[in-house]
Amino acid sequence: MIEFSHVYKTYPGPIHALKNINLTVEKGEFIYITGPSGAGKTTLFRLMSAFDKPSSGNISVAGYALDQITEKDVPYYRRKIGVVFQDFRLLSDQTIAENIALPLKVLGYKQPIIRARVDEILEIVGLTDRLDFYPNQISGGEKQRTAIARALIHQPDVLIADEPTGNLDPDLSLEIINIFEQINSEGTTVFVATHDINIVNKSGKKRLHVQNGIIGTL
Amino acid sequence: MLNIDYFLKSVVRSWKNHLTIQLSSLLVLSSALTIVFSFYLVFTNLERLVVSWGSDLEMNVYLEDSIEPSRQASLLKSLEEMDKFKEIRYLDRKTTTDGFFKKMSKYVPEFKEDNEFLNMVPSSYVVKMLPAIKVEDLSTLATNIMRLDGVDDVSYGQEWITNFSVFVSAIHKTGWTIIFILLFGSLFVIGYSIKAIVIQRKEEVEILELVGATANMIRAPYIFEGGILGLISSLIAVVASYVLYQLQDRLLLSEIGLWGLAGIFRFYQWYEVMLLIVVGSLLGAGTAYLCVKKINSGWAVLNEKA
Structure with missing residues (x-):
C-alpha cells in the first residue's frame, strides 16, 4: 500500500531532509511517525501527498509511483488519498456540509448522493448538528473533525494526517485519534505524523521514529 | 466535475466577499466598453452616410x-x-x-x-x-x-467631397486607435480584478488541489467569473451607448431632419447588440483564462527540482 525504497530528499543548502528511507506499510495498517521538529516528518508527509518529489529513490502509494508521477496525474492520485492538516484547511465562506462535500463535487457526484454521504460521515465524526454552521462558528476539535470528514468522504484507501492534534487539547486529541482508529478498523490505511508521544503510547499502534532524516522502528 | 451551480455560487461568493474590487472593475470596464461601442457606432453611421451620399453623387x-x-x-x-x-x-x-x-x-x-x-x-x-x-x-x-x-x-464638387473623405478617414483611424487602447486597457482591468480575487482565494485553490481538482476545474470558476464580468459590462455599455445615441439624436433632430439624415443614422440592430455582448463576454473570459493559466503553480504544485 505504501512503500518507500532508498528515498532521499535534499533541499538546496544542502539540507538532507530524508536519508535512505525504507518503509513498507501494508493495507489496513495504522502507523505513527514520531520525531522532533525538523526531523523530517513533514517532508515524509509532503512526499506521500505528492506535494514534493524525492531527490532519489522510489515511492509507491495506492498504486501510484510518486517519484515518476506527472503533474497531470497528481489530482487523480490525490483522489485516492485523504489528507488532514494541523491547521484544518477549511473554506471559511462555506458551511461544514459544503466543506465536507467538496471532494465529491470534484469527483462529479450528483447532489442526492452527496447529501446522503455527507449525512453519513457527519454521523461518524459526530457533527450532525453542525451541518449549516461556518468554520468560525465551531470549536477547534469540531474543525478538525470536519477536516477528517472531508478527507474520508470519498472513501480513500489511505488517510495521511500531519500533526492532526497539534492545535488541540489532550481530550480533543484523544477524540480525534479514536476517530482515526475507528476508520482504520473499517480497512483504511492510516498514517499519522505527530510529536505527541502520549497519544502514541496510549494507542499502542506501530510506531516509526524519524531523527535527522533517518527512520527507524521503536 | 464541478457544475454550473458551483460556478454560480462561486461568482456570488466572490461578489459578496470582494464587492469593492468587483464594482470598481465593473465601472471601469463598462465605461471603456461604452466609449468603444459609441465610437464604433459613430463611424459605422458616418460610413453609412458616406455610402448614402455617394449613391446620389x-x-x-x-x-x-x-x-x-x-x-x-x-x-x-x-x-x-x-x-x-x-x-x-x-x-x-x-x-x-x-x-x-x-x-x-x-x-x-x-x-x-x-x-x-x-x-x-x-x-x-x-x-x-x-x-x-x-x-x-x-x-x-x-x-x-x-x-x-x-x-x-x-x-463633382471636389473640394467638399475630398474634405469629407479625409474627415471620415481621420475619424476612422482615430477611432480605431482609441478603441484599441481602450480594449487593451480593459484587458488590464479584467486581469487585475481576477488576479486580486485569485490571491484572496489562494486558500481555496490550495484546498481544491488537495482534494484532487484538476487545473481546469480550478480555473473554470475564474474564467466563468471573467465572462460574467464581461457580460454585465457589455450590457451596461450597450444601454449607456443607447442613451447617448438617443441624446445626440434628440439634440441634432432638426439638423438631421434638414439634411435628410434621419433615415441613415441608426442604433445597432438586435443581432449587432448580441454580437457586442458575446464579444464582451469572450473578452472577459479570455482575459481571465490568461490570468489563471498558471493558477496551480503555488505551493501545491509538484516540485520538479528534486
Missing part, C-alpha cells in the same frame, strides 16, 4: 466646344463601358443655359440676351454613380474621365 462631364457627333458618340460609349454609372444624361447648351437662368435669372437678367455668354456654356453629360462607387474613388474616376477624347472638364 453626380458628376458633370463637360464636352469640348464643337465636338463632332462621331467623337461624342465614341465618348458616350467609353463612359458606358466604364461600368461605373447608373445613369448618363446628355445636356446640350440650350438645356444647360435654360437651367442656369431658371436658378439665376432674377440676379443676372441681362445675360439672357448675351450670345457670347450663351456660347461659353458647354454641353455636358451628367453621370450618376452606381452605389458601389465610394466617395474616395471619385477623384481617380474624374482623372480617368478627363483622359477620354472629347472631354474638356469634369466637376
